[in-house]
Amino acid sequence: MEKLGLYLHIPFCRSKCAYCDFLSFPNLDRMESYKNKLLLEIAYYADKLKGEYIVDTVFIGGGTPSILPLGYVSEIVDAICKNFTVASEVEITVESNPESLDVDKVSEYQNACNRVSLGVQSLNNKTLKIIGRAHDENQARRALELLTNTNLKVNADLILGLPESEDDCLRSVSGVLDCGVKHLSAYGLGVEKGTKLFDMVKDGVCTLPDGDRVADLYNEVLSLTSRYGLERYEVSNFAHPGYECKHNLGYWTRKSYLGMGLGAHSLLQNARFYNTSSLSDYLNTINFDEIKTLDAKLSKEDELEESVMLGLRLSDGITLSVIKERFGVDILDKYSKGISKLSKVLDVTEEKIRVKKEYFYTLNSIIVEFLD
């Protein structure tokens, strides 16, 4: 049976952060009906895909999954385990925010899941306030303490490039590492149109460090994390060996995944789909096929390009034999022009193509040149 990742989107948040352009809103009164719908969707797809897949990763993301009332996450996980074929060493992650995490939720997650990803973003109160986060430093530290004292694998999400000094940013990084997290996601801040932050930057209310500064930050984070024993395994992800996020690795290696809930994306049988973004459409549908849109049917060539584009994000790079086996092409031949132009930035061996560490953050240009 083919391995499958499940993504479940929980679109509720107490308030919208200034930088957020993802699907989330504060209609907390709809949480129950949403959860019930999600349980139906789980049953629907489990039935539809019966016998074809074995679920080895589950990611409950958001929004803020930890905002769900006590017991919901367990219900969701139970439904998955009851309906799908689930691998024994399945990774089950739930995203949480510090302000909605308490002893009871942590104990619920200990039973239902085995990994928690905590949206810390920063440990600097001033910064947290500017970007509109609902928690402060103390809440974040308390949540980290609660989590790291359990057997749960813990990730802390941080944002690089916030409107703060380099030192402030690095203090947050060492702060969370000192708490004993074994996985760190350090995302560069993106300023998207339509967000509050976009207007703040446009109106000059808020100044952000430029790309060079963020590159500097990444380099600092790289050396800081390695001092704590974490290795970078993907552009923005650092982990102790064995603590990598299997679910996210699935995205980069093009493993099949099924997204459920509002706006969730799927990759199944070389087609990409996504669910409706309308909460009422989702809640009212009686046919889950009708709320799914085909994004792209991928040709072999598309798949190959995706493999390159996603594979180069990994420190481990692209494994030539894997590509050869899957597509019957020798990547060194197929993209010889781009590869020779990129000789300075690529590390090419007989087995693998990797982007050299110092060029990791110019990946976009590298990919464009590579596929040219």
Place this chain on the structure above:
Amino acid sequence: MSKRQDKIRNFCIVAHIDHGKSTLADRLIEYTGVVSSRDMEAQLLDSMDIERERGITIKLQPVRMFYNYNGEEYILNLIDTPGHVDFTYEVSRSLAACEGALLVVDASQGVEAQTLTNVYLAMDNDLEIVPLINKIDLPSADIEGAKKEIEDIIGLDTDGIALVSAKEGIGIEDVLRDVIEKIPAPQGDENAPLKALIFDSYYDNYKGAISFVRIVDGEVRAGVKIKMCHSGKEFDVTEVGVFNPKLLPCEKLSAGDVGYIAASIKNVKDTSVGDTITLAEGGTSEPLPGYKEAKPMVFSGIYPADGSKYNDLKDALEKLNLNDAALVFEPEVSAALGFGFRCGFLGLLHMEIIEERLEREFDFDIITTSPSVSYLVYKTNGEMMEVANPSHLPAVTEIDYMEEPVVKAYIYTPPEYVGPIMELCQEKRGIYTDMTYIDSGRARIEYEMPLNEIIYDFFDSLKSKSRGYASLDYEITGYKRSELVKLDILLNGDVCDALSIIVHKDKAYARGRSIAEKLKDVIPRQMFEIPIQAAIGGKVIARETVKAMRKDVLAKCYGGDITRKKKLLEKQKEGKKRMRQVGSVSVPSEAFMTILKFDK
């Protein structure tokens, strides 16, 4: 003088932009009933989109009107004139085809400096100037003030002047009265050998190149053989006619008439504006005075943004050339831009018009290189060559000396800007020749200036120094020896031929620095550091660096939304496609144009 010519009036309209020339023309046409108001498209005479949008007339479109005055029927031929310095010669030929000019003065704006240029041009052509005051319906109209300006500035009598609102159709009858009463009738000799002045031409797919003419002496009809006095080429006339305003064939054109001649002429170049048409047999040996060959003065490379569209660009230029004899082009190859054309234009506006037409009418993305003038290069071996493409300049050691075209520039400005403008002219290597105060509100400054300074950024600077009030007119006066050098731009060590320019030695450092700085802003950061150098003959005079790009990665992948990432990458790919490779450097198309933008 014949009775027939007594009933003909040939005239044009002189007006400042926005003072209502086109509206007045429309109204005259409507009033005399050539075109019913139902069929009127606003501003009938301006036929091209670009003209209409910019509110300026480039192509002349004559029209013949009939008007009954005091019981007699008159033929009124209105010849429209373009209003820009690039087309001064065309204007002068149109004026030469008339006996009089209507001068439109805006009741609230008064006499504008730019109008004066054309008024003087009309006076030089011995035209009777008939003023009228337009826009009298505006609340801000100051009729007495406008009258006073006409009397003081131009020295014309304003007794009984027509007071008009072309927009509202007021006073049109008075204008027609003035045209008949004040403008002299033509006085050609119908029995003399044919002399027809070509004042415009255009290419018709069926009839070939059609000459718009004013018959000065004699007559012409279908079937006769004509000769172009200057080229000596002969053609058989297939059709003659008048402007209705569409072409309307007639039996013959005689002295005093304005009309067209079709003679299966394959190329508009054989119907040069200003040339005289006569009969091949028994024609005149004395062509009309004032002929000048339309000579391109400004040159630039035009390349398709998409290199594979070279042949399409060629077709487009050929099509434009059918109706625009002043446009010249020949193939050229650039290491940076690939295959394209070196094009010659009458001036900067002409260049802009061609660029815009290529982009709009032919839907082309083009890259234009920095405009250049044509230099005379005297080589040490005694040869002389003309160079309009900087990359064709011979090695410094082979050059004895060089000459550049110079112009006589006339600048009209309110007196308070005289200081800054003179400063600007000095800065642009101008040599002061004269200044006169036309009245208390206007001065005319004359400078001798190198053309290559004018085509760079002079006009923009002039406008900014005078808050938009100053206007410029210039005429080429000849060539002058000058200390010129070729300024090369190197990107990552490679010379980018499309960015080379020829500049005066004293300007080279400043230009080099400014180009390098501008390029630094338009060339996007790439994976490697890119040195930008400006160099003269191998000696680097300015250097900037585009730092290596350090971060462009898309950090997060939310819930497996890969498509979003792919779209961003697609966009980046598209962006890269639009860039030109100069050695290892990707250069955006804008870079080749940006260096034209003037220094703030």
